[in-house]
Amino acid sequence: MTEKRITARAHTNIALIKYWGKRDEKLFLPMNSSLSLTLDAFYTDTTTSFLPESQEDIFILNGVTQEKKEQEKISAFIDLFREAAGISTKIKVESTNHVPTAAGLASSASAFAALGTSLNELTGMKMDKTTLSTFVRQGSGSATRSIFGGFVEWDMGTNSFDSCAKQIDDASWDIAMLTIPVSTDKKKLSSREGMKLTVETSAFYPAWVAQAGKDLHMIKEAIAAKDFIRLGEITEANGMKMHGTMLGAIPPFSYWEPLTVKVLQKVTEIRGQGLPCYYTMDAGPNVKVLCRKSQAAEIKQILDDTFPENLSIFSGVGQGAYLLTD
Numbered sequence: 001m002t003e004k005r006i007t008a009r010a011h012t013n014i015a016l017i018k019y020w021g022k023r024d025e026k027l028f029l030p031m032n033s034s035l036s037l038t039l040d041a042f043y044t045d046t047t048t049s050f051l052p053e054s055q056e057d058i059f060i061l062n063g064v065t066q067e068k069k070e071q072e073k074i075s076a077f078i079d080l081f082r083e084a085a086g087i088s089t090k091i092k093v094e095s096t097n098h099v100p101t102a103a104g105l106a107s108s109a110s111a112f113a114a115l116g117t118s119l120n121e122l123t124g125m126k127m128d129k130t131t132l133s134t135f136v137r138q139g140s141g142s143a144t145r146s147i148f149g150g151f152v153e154w155d156m157g158t159n160s161f162d163s164c165a166k167q168i169d170d171a172s173w174d175i176a177m178l179t180i181p182v183s184t185d186k187k188k189l190s191s192r193e194g195m196k197l198t199v200e201t202s203a204f205y206p207a208w209v210a211q212a213g214k215d216l217h218m219i220k221e222a223i224a225a226k227d228f229i230r231l232g233e234i235t236e237a238n239g240m241k242m243h244g245t246m247l248g249a250i251p252p253f254s255y256w257e258p259l260t261v262k263v264l265q266k267v268t269e270i271r272g273q274g275l276p277c278y279y280t281m282d283a284g285p286n287v288k289v290l291c292r293k294s295q296a297a298e299i300k301q302i303l304d305d306t307f308p309e310n311l312s313i314f315s316g317v318g319q320g321a322y323l324l325t326d
């Protein structure tokens, strides 16, 4: 077998309508459809190559060979491609996360989207992006959306073949995001565990599912109308509804820290001063702020003056996953 090395890049994405809960844990089928913005500031580069002589896959992340547990997780994902392509050769995966070290934003979304895009080429599958998104979904749900750029919808679908992503809009209309890193500590409860506990125990969960569907419908209308204010209002409300479900879980839990609340209050205050900006949060204490690109520098300055030890990171809109080698 000739030495073939395939490198792919995928950017991370931040959901504006959140994915929170699975209806099928093995196939990563979500309880609700979601919608995200792909970011250009944070991405993963992954190179794959065949290991014809090896009995095992090898997974190297940021230059460090990973332990068996991580390796097995990656091998199970590679198996999806091997089975589809009818091959059994072991594979070496070399991955580098390009995420500002202070941001605490290491993302399974960019990781599995980059790996899947690379494997799609290496194994000769050459699936179209929509089909590829159904494969990477089975590595991590949020990765489904990182296959595409701009505003991306992950349609919950009816089965494993139609639960896929599609681009809604390329978001090339004065959109940006600021990330305020509140804490870089490893979270106590992974998003996978957090959403499972919420689905199984939260009294608020059925309301979340109903609301997420309505919010998705409304945000798509706002995007079609390029209505930034409406987009922000729906984003902010949806994120808070997701965090509300966690307080209804047994035991209740929250990813918030005291500084999180101060940042949220500041964003509201900045908005009150006539600079439209809207917050959202994922399964962690960091705050992301949706704003107009043309006003991002001004908003960033106010945030950085207020929180000088937690400097915000600017991101423009990112493109979908792509091959770096050909």
Ligand code: 2P0
Pocket: 014, 015, 017, 018, 019, 020, 028, 034, 108, 109, 139, 140, 141, 142, 143, 191, 192, 281, 282, 283
């Ligand atoms: C999202 N999150 O839509 C939501 C909002 C976090 C909060 O997708 O179990 O790492 O691998 O499918 O994708 C993070 O969860 O979970 C996530 P798995 P994932 O972005």
